[in-house]
Amino acid sequence: MSGANRTPSSGPGRPVAAVLGTGTMGEAMARNIAAAGLGLRMWNRNRAAAEPLVGAGAAVCDTPTEACRGADVVLTALANEQVVADVMDQARDGLGSHPVWVQTCTVSPDGGRRLAEQAARLNVAYVEAPLLGTKEPAVAGTLTVLAATPQQEAREEVRPVLEAMGSRTVWLGEVGQPSSLKLAYNAWVLTTVEGIAESLTLAATLGLDPHLVIDVIDVSGLNSQYVQSKGPKMIDDDLDTPSFPLEAAAKDARLVTDTARAAGLHLGIAEVVRERLRLAADDGLGRADVAATYRMSRQAAS
Template identity: 50%
Template sequence: MSEQSSTPAPVASDVTAPSPGSAPRVAVLGTGVMGAGMARNIAAAGLATTVWNRTRERAEPLADVATVASSAAEAVDGADVVVTMLYDLDSVESVVREVAPAMGGDAVWVQQSTVGVEGSDRLVALAEELGLTLVDAPVLGTRGPAEAGALVVLASGPDDARDRIAPVLDAVGSRTMWLGAAGAGSRLKMAANAWVLTVLEGVAESLRLTRELGLDPALFLEAVEGGALDAPYVQLKGGAMLAGDDEPSFALSGALKDADLILAAARGAGLDLTLVPGAREHLARAAEAGLGDRDMSASYRVD
């Protein structure tokens, strides 16, 4: 697990850290399915918010609550907290390298994209190289919880950053778990996402099996409803599968990307997973069938 103890001293800056009790100024880089809801909740908490997205049109709907920046560097100028919620490791790394010179020395970088174990280690090294204070803080949840401010935040990083970013994490999440040095959050995210894929594919398989055995697949959901085998996610995704409601809450292509990150994390730990490889192959077949931009529950449509 990577540490941040060797982080170089921040460069001098005219920007000073917010005084205790004052509201931090926040920049949100990435306003896609997750980032848009998070940014809106940060602004709703009374925090001055600037947003940026590589495709500006995806940031414009936030203009009623936030300042829409023309560039990532413009967005972070003067920010006390910089949130990255971008698609993958490469996009996070390239954007942070671009904006680092514009960030104040006291700013905290809150990295909330899903980048995996190797990716989080690379970003810890990047923060050390650039003299940035990094909190690795991926989230559990999809579009609905992001819009409701009900995500679970898996935070890891220096203790002295906690109070400074607490208003931001409180705005986007229902609770925050602090897990240790930066990188621990991304490690737990891999384990949690492995469970998500297991449940997703387990529900899809049980529904398909019920159907192919000549029964109404809705009977499976009815049979487990309210019992020890049930969970809100079972009914949520199972109901969406049967209704054909695949408006993306979390895109299937993103689930496939995350499956690869989980498998890479397992290989790095010397662990041979049993269920995730099958889930990954099924998601790949669904993506090849043209369903990558639909919700991950669309995997039910592919045998």
């Protein structure tokens, strides 16, 4: 294990956190946890992706079990529910000190409840904690955390970690509700991205400079930071460095529509967005930013 002797000891208000997964979000959150003076242990399936965290004071471990040994809080920042469940099963033998598990992956409400049941089997407290925000707020430590736990005492235990990751934690009444709110939020995000893409494509097809669309939105009641961020990137085709990878957006779109269908609801716009993102992923854009859906709109217009 590289850097194992660099993990600070836990103490009052200073828990040791094990972060499992160092993707776009996991690495940024881990750096902020370390910057807050908390102990940090790391695992990633591709160890090389976690090695840069050694410089931030992390102990980079070879297995989930090793990373979780001695941790007060285990934070999963992984791709989907199945991966989260598999990794936590792998970590089972490292959970002897009964840490609190903070699960940040976007899953369905039923998925959140299934993971809570797994936590009970593992004899660890569980905090469902999906995140509002992409790479930039993750780096800045300004994420919004949507949280719920069956063990109310876990709130205080995870507070230093959540405060290091984000600027606001919204506590909800029961497990499943944070995931429901996250999916409702993401339905709006994905609809907004597709709406921007189509508006810019329409303007260009009609012979207008698409920058004009961004300009008139900027002085309207419908303006948002998201429009002003994603719109220019679409126009400039600056889409290959993701803040929210398109493949993750496609996964979330499936969760939104599948969850709605299971509740007896047909979401017309979300269903269209799901298909557009699927086509974009199939076209090789999965590792680009979600705003790369604009490329699909332009292809359809050509």
